[in-house]
Amino acid sequence: MPRKKTELAKYLQRRFITGVLILMPVVVTAWIFWKIFSSVDNILAPLQERYIILDWPGVGFVVVLLLVLLVGIIGGNLIGRRMISAGERVVFNIPLIRRVYTAVKQLGEVFLADKNTVFKEVVLVRFPHRDSFALGFVTREGSDQFKLAREGCLLNVFVPTTPNPTSGFLLLIPPSDVIRIPVTVEEALKMVISGGAYSAVPETKPPVSPL
Numbered sequence: 001m002p003r004k005k006t007e008l009a010k011y012l013q014r015r016f017i018t019g020v021l022i023l024m025p026v027v028v029t030a031w032i033f034w035k036i037f038s039s040v041d042n043i044l045a046p047l048q049e050r051y052i053i054l055d056w057p058g059v060g061f062v063v064v065l066l067l068v069l070l071v072g073i074i075g076g077n078l079i080g081r082r083m084i085s086a087g088e089r090v091v092f093n094i095p096l097i098r099r100v101y102t103a104v105k106q107l108g109e110v111f112l113a114d115k116n117t118v119f120k121e122v123v124l125v126r127f128p129h130r131d132s133f134a135l136g137f138v139t140r141e142g143s144d145q146f147k148l149a150r151e152g153c154l155l156n157v158f159v160p161t162t163p164n165p166t167s168g169f170l171l172l173i174p175p176s177d178v179i180r181i182p183v184t185v186e187e188a189l190k191m192v193i194s195g196g197a198y199s200a201v202p203e204t205k206p207p208v209s210p211l
Contacts, residue, residue, distance in 0.1 A: 005073060021069045031122065051073055058183045088101075100166075118139055119137035119138070119139060119158070119185045120137070120138045120139065120140070121137070121138050121180065121185070122135060122136070122137060122138075122180075122181055122183045122184070122185060122187075122188040123135075123136050123137070123138055123157060123178045123179055123181065124136070124178075124179040124180075125157055125159065125171060125173055125177065125178060125179070126177065127159055127169070127171065132160050133179075133187050135159070135160070135191065135192060136157040136158060136159045136171065136178075137157065137158045137159075137160070137185065137188070138155055138156070138157055138178070139157070139158055140155075140156050141153060141154070141155060141156070151173060153174070154172040154173065154174060155172070155173050155174075155175055155178060156170065156172060157170075157171045157172075157173050158170055158171075158173075159171055160189075160192050161192075162192045162193065162195045162196070163192070163193050163194070163195050164180055165189055165193060
């Protein structure tokens, strides 16, 4: 009898943990969106108190969505792009804000943009020592100055820290020391942010090693 109770307790414990794992992302996601909705919806509170016609739930949220859409439309034309470039030049003159702005912008490009990002492909590099590997993102081929100094091509590889991929290490690595892996940038970033808990599913093609 005690054995059956122990087995039942273990079964209920496993099922409880399973329920927590299922509900936790749902509840957290719903809470985040509800907080965003509530905060944004309160933006028009002063106007809603004065004009009853605006006193509808969700009006502030809709206004913010329309504002974001308007910014996107303006930023999509030549004049808007020039205005954004001028604003970015001001931001880039402020050291701390420049770093944060650049990191957030790059991450936004990775997850939201429908064009090529600053991260060209995902690779494995031997880091921090020869017997361990780290996920890296190829950003570009090394500049001509480094080519002349080394008499050969170098790749700029960004190795992010976990769980915050906005910081990391810039490595200049010969192509022969880089291992390509069939993982997308989005999958690799999820793996970095989760500390390895997220398992990236490779594509059907086999990995190529080395370049």
